[in-house]
Amino acid sequence: MKNTAGQIHIGISGWRYKGWRGTFYPEGLKQATELRYAAERMQTIEINGTHYSLQSLDSWQHWYADTPPGFIFAVKGARYLTHLLRFRDETATVACANFFAQGLLALKEKLGPILWQFPPSLRFDPEHMERFLSLLPRDTEAARSLAQQHDKRVKTPYVETERKRTLRHAVEVRHESFVDAAFVKLLRHHKVALVVSDSTEAWPQFEDLSAGFVYLRLHGTQTKYSGAYPDASLERWADRIASWSHGSQPADARLAAPDLQPPRARTRDVYCYFDNDAKTNAPFDAQRLMERLALHAREAAA
Template sequence: MAAIHIGISGWRYTPWRGDFYPEGLPRKHELQFASRAVNSIEINGSFYALQRPERYARWYSETPHHFVFSIKAPRFITHIKRLRDVHKPLANFFASGILELKEKLGPILWQFPPNFKFDAELFEHFLEQLPHDTEQATALARQHDAHLNGHTCLKAYKKKPVRHAVEIRHESFIDPVFVRLLKRYNTALVIADTAGKWPYREDITSDFVYLRLHGAEELYASGYTPQALKRWGERIEAWHHGRQPQDPQLIAPRQKPRKCKSREVFCYFDNDIKVRAPFDARSLLERFDLHEQLSTAPGKPVVEGALP
């Protein structure tokens, strides 16, 4: 069976200190602690600025074996350039060090702003440029410009897939053409729970599933009740076993997902403001008995005491 990865979006939040993180835990040990509480983390600092290879290498070394990172791609490409003339920015991103995550490299998240409308030609041109394995990513990275000032990683340690997921926030994407494009390029549509603020759809367009849970009633803040987590668990279980839930909310009902026995699932809680994300993630991990694997993962928590 493919794996299920459940975790948090980011790990450095001041309100988490003294709550999720024990009192006195040094900030430099927060990733070590968090990566023993969940089995995956979505890196979001990369959305705001390019990171450096040494930083990715450190994150790799601080986390257990079999841990997986997803990476939020730069807003410079999605929000500022808005997919136009992005060849060099793409090369810079892939040269910035993400390949230092080696086998821990998970999907890349491309989040679009609420005022970004679907343009089929522009969007397909963007999808055409994305690398789909680490060798293609390295070839693209070698085309970076001088902006990186020597802080680059241009080595594919081992050939492995590079997967992509797209999060939409404008109603114009509710178009079967959009679904066909995602399927053509094996790119996942992010299943994003945004407290009703932005479009919610569950079309399965790739060989993996990517969820972002931003809050049930209040965006980025409200937690998920046991009943809500049960419902999400049931949906994840269906997608994981290659099925759809009984009541899927789809853009293109006639476009059936490719049949498979199992799909890898990535699920990230982003309701961080009121310190709900790590606890909700932990509850969902426990539903699938994945917390038991965490307790035996290589590496010890950096402080004494039980993880949440």
């Protein structure tokens, strides 16, 4: 029987860091070509500027053009939605429309998962999470329809799609109250992935499978966003990623709902992002993990 596995995408969270110049980026490399340089060495990059503000359509189109075929972007959801409105206000629909109208659809086939990160102060409220999850568009046509409700804050809206594509959503939570079987059930009902978050912070770290893919964020080993991952840690994560990609769950997985059977899947795609950007740990750790999994930068397109 053929040993099948889902696609594995290893990369970094963001790419424009001053401290990376002269370390990961060669001396003299133009800032405008940093994305191209990073994309030739990674399989995926998490766009995190979208967390802080709407981006110009020109930026989205350049990001698409500056990356090779088969490259995948994850896009971080707007802080205005997750931290300020928290999807509780009636204006959340328009704000969500603005988010999707700014240019996400211009990434076309390079648009990967959308990351929704909630703050440590947000407690689990089943009704609130149900409203939030119900608002998320499941495909590019639904995203286009939502985007058409944008307001004037989007200067140059992009509400086109060349064909219908499934959209993937992942949720990262940082309050212990989310370690609850009811939360896992909600995620599974909406086919949204729980972000497996590894950090030195007191954020919950649980690994319940809730969708047809896994989203992993490695934040560092010393402080919140720093500290290289030693070889033993990378070996452990490589083993877990291999298990997830074959549709199974590690035997020692930390679960909020241990009595619930995970969704059945022969394979799962895995997206892994290193967020330990201080001291240039992230890109080198990503490359080291790719080596352990025998992956190359453009192999995700195969």
